[in-house]
Amino acid sequence: MDIIKEFFQNGGAILSIPWTFVILEIISTMAGAVSGARLASAKQFDLFGALIVGIATACGGGTMRDLLIGKTPFWLENPIYLLTCVFGLLWVIIFRKLLVRQNNTWFIFDCIGFSLFNVIGLQKSLALGFPTWAAICLGCITGAGGGIIRDILINEVPLIFRKEIYATCCLVGGIIYVFFLDIGWTEEGCAAISCSVAITIRLLAVKYQWSLPHLKAEE
Amino acid sequence: MDIIKEFFQNGGAILSIPWTFVILEIISTMAGAVSGARLASAKQFDLFGALIVGIATACGGGTMRDLLIGKTPFWLENPIYLLTCVFGLLWVIIFRKLLVRQNNTWFIFDCIGFSLFNVIGLQKSLALGFPTWAAICLGCITGAGGGIIRDILINEVPLIFRKEIYATCCLVGGIIYVFFLDIGWTEEGCAAISCSVAITIRLLAVKYQWSLPHLKAEE
Amino acid sequence: MDIIKEFFQNGGAILSIPWTFVILEIISTMAGAVSGARLASAKQFDLFGALIVGIATACGGGTMRDLLIGKTPFWLENPIYLLTCVFGLLWVIIFRKLLVRQNNTWFIFDCIGFSLFNVIGLQKSLALGFPTWAAICLGCITGAGGGIIRDILINEVPLIFRKEIYATCCLVGGIIYVFFLDIGWTEEGCAAISCSVAITIRLLAVKYQWSLPHLKAEE
Numbered sequence: 247m248d249i250i251k252e253f254f255q256n257g258g259a260i261l262s263i264p265w266t267f268v269i270l271e272i273i274s275t276m277a278g279a280v281s282g283a284r285l286a287s288a289k290q291f292d293l294f295g296a297l298i299v300g301i302a303t304a305c306g307g308g309t310m311r312d313l314l315i316g317k318t319p320f321w322l323e324n325p326i327y328l329l330t331c332v333f334g335l336l337w338v339i340i341f342r343k344l345l346v347r348q349n350n351t352w353f354i355f356d357c358i359g360f361s362l363f364n365v366i367g368l369q370k371s372l373a374l375g376f377p378t379w380a381a382i383c384l385g386c387i388t389g390a391g392g393g394i395i396r397d398i399l400i401n402e403v404p405l406i407f408r409k410e411i412y413a414t415c416c417l418v419g420g421i422i423y424v425f426f427l428d429i430g431w432t433e434e435g436c437a438a439i440s441c442s443v444a445i446t447i448r449l450l451a452v453k454y455q456w457s458l459p460h461l462k463a464e465e
Numbered sequence: 466m467d468i469i470k471e472f473f474q475n476g477g478a479i480l481s482i483p484w485t486f487v488i489l490e491i492i493s494t495m496a497g498a499v500s501g502a503r504l505a506s507a508k509q510f511d512l513f514g515a516l517i518v519g520i521a522t523a524c525g526g527g528t529m530r531d532l533l534i535g536k537t538p539f540w541l542e543n544p545i546y547l548l549t550c551v552f553g554l555l556w557v558i559i560f561r562k563l564l565v566r567q568n569n570t571w572f573i574f575d576c577i578g579f580s581l582f583n584v585i586g587l588q589k590s591l592a593l594g595f596p597t598w599a600a601i602c603l604g605c606i607t608g609a610g611g612g613i614i615r616d617i618l619i620n621e622v623p624l625i626f627r628k629e630i631y632a633t634c635c636l637v638g639g640i641i642y643v644f645f646l647d648i649g650w651t652e653e654g655c656a657a658i659s660c661s662v663a664i665t666i667r668l669l670a671v672k673y674q675w676s677l678p679h680l681k682a683e684e
Numbered sequence: 685m686d687i688i689k690e691f692f693q694n695g696g697a698i699l700s701i702p703w704t705f706v707i708l709e710i711i712s713t714m715a716g717a718v719s720g721a722r723l724a725s726a727k728q729f730d731l732f733g734a735l736i737v738g739i740a741t742a743c744g745g746g747t748m749r750d751l752l753i754g755k756t757p758f759w760l761e762n763p764i765y766l767l768t769c770v771f772g773l774l775w776v777i778i779f780r781k782l783l784v785r786q787n788n789t790w791f792i793f794d795c796i797g798f799s800l801f802n803v804i805g806l807q808k809s810l811a812l813g814f815p816t817w818a819a820i821c822l823g824c825i826t827g828a829g830g831g832i833i834r835d836i837l838i839n840e841v842p843l844i845f846r847k848e849i850y851a852t853c854c855l856v857g858g859i860i861y862v863f864f865l866d867i868g869w870t871e872e873g874c875a876a877i878s879c880s881v882a883i884t885i886r887l888l889a890v891k892y893q894w895s896l897p898h899l900k901a902e903e
Contacts, residue, residue: 291846291899292895294849295844295845314528322752401840407513407618408508408514461506461558533756535756626733627730628730680725
């Protein structure tokens, strides 16, 4: 038990590797851009349209969060995010015929993305002094908002309102983050366990086709 | 005549009962959440989707206003609004079969809601020093914005652009508010008369099927 | 060559006529409002819906920019923009049967509009200290954002993602602006050449049906 308690109290420290985080954030951004560009191509968008939908998918959630908390959107402060989206579009163009075979890889990257964006949103909101419940909401918006904006731009009913338990995973990930932060874990440890749990739930949900109950329409 | 003049000059004072206002705001928020969740259920949204559409309907107009005037969205400063939306969703689930019978009640609550949100938007904008015409616009956005965001999320053409005179009522309510404020009424009195007139126009409009003229399409 | 160099270094000065700019901005705003109201009338929107879509088309891009850069939206600081949109709606009502014949005129005004809004967005962002690449992005958002919001409100897939090279012209116009600013032109000169090039490309694109390549859908 002491080992577990000690692990719970120090678990995060060993994971504090900034460059891992940067790489994961780039991969997450690219996964969003690829997802947006692929859906845009299915709707006969031109290159520019595909790029915008890609950017909106990758950066839309974080932009909503930044507008809500009164900060300059993150992608206006560092060109790396937009450049990554351009690179994501190039990837879709070049590997068009291989993308279907890469589906599992991109799905994993997408999972890393939403769970990581969730944690980033949470951390940024907590750092600005928002209460815990508000930070969890802002985390969910960061993680799930991009997909909603993407679906509005391609004129579809947002997928996450009907088929996926995307946002539920964000919510669970957020609660886990603040719980472990509360018992003294480092931010890195909280981020690692929050992402791990959120990704695991999502993988299980897709494998076993879990979904939230649907509201029955009125007669 | 003196009585009328006196009433016009002091009319608001007797209505200055803060807890009435709080109760009305909660009922209004819940009416928005119920409206959003019902429309979402007609589109086979899951529970989470219905909750988000409910929140967007109830809080969307105020969020647009707060972003435009550079304030932190009100629902991030007090958890009561999101909790009310959760409660609204529970209501829709529990009373699903009775909702049609409650239609008139919810319609009244919805009327209270849009007229009250209109006034809240106006007051908040005036308090920040916006000119009267801008405050009236921001009141309309607060009152009518939620319905527009709701319809974008469920991928429908916004209803208020076609069938209802919703926003026209907001405009009339806003003009009445600033007129009575100008002649010296208290904020509470202005709010009461603004809401009363806006609700009355809307009830008459629904009863007698008033609508604004439609633009004829070009040949 | 000296003449060209001298022109390049002083070209802008002679164009510094503020009232020209004001008139052009009003015409641009009205072109947006007319475009929005016409599309709204094709969807059987009522007068209020047509006005809102007109305002969203004319002022939506600038509003997105102002929210992103943390400024109060420009149309809340001066009533001239909303009044111009009301005037645009009246124009559509009064000249309904003649609008088709005015198509070429409104197309020119629309071209002036997007290229001018692009430059305004660029200037405003640079003045606030945003880096050049971010200012070019914000210029594109100012120039092309209104059309995207318009199409979301009328529940269509945004036109500029599929058929027009609108945003590409904004991008080229923005790059030209910052290039000539860098070599010492005045802001007015940069604005004039940026708009001229952007408008010329767009006119040529429409005449010769240029478009960006479309992404091929996956099998």
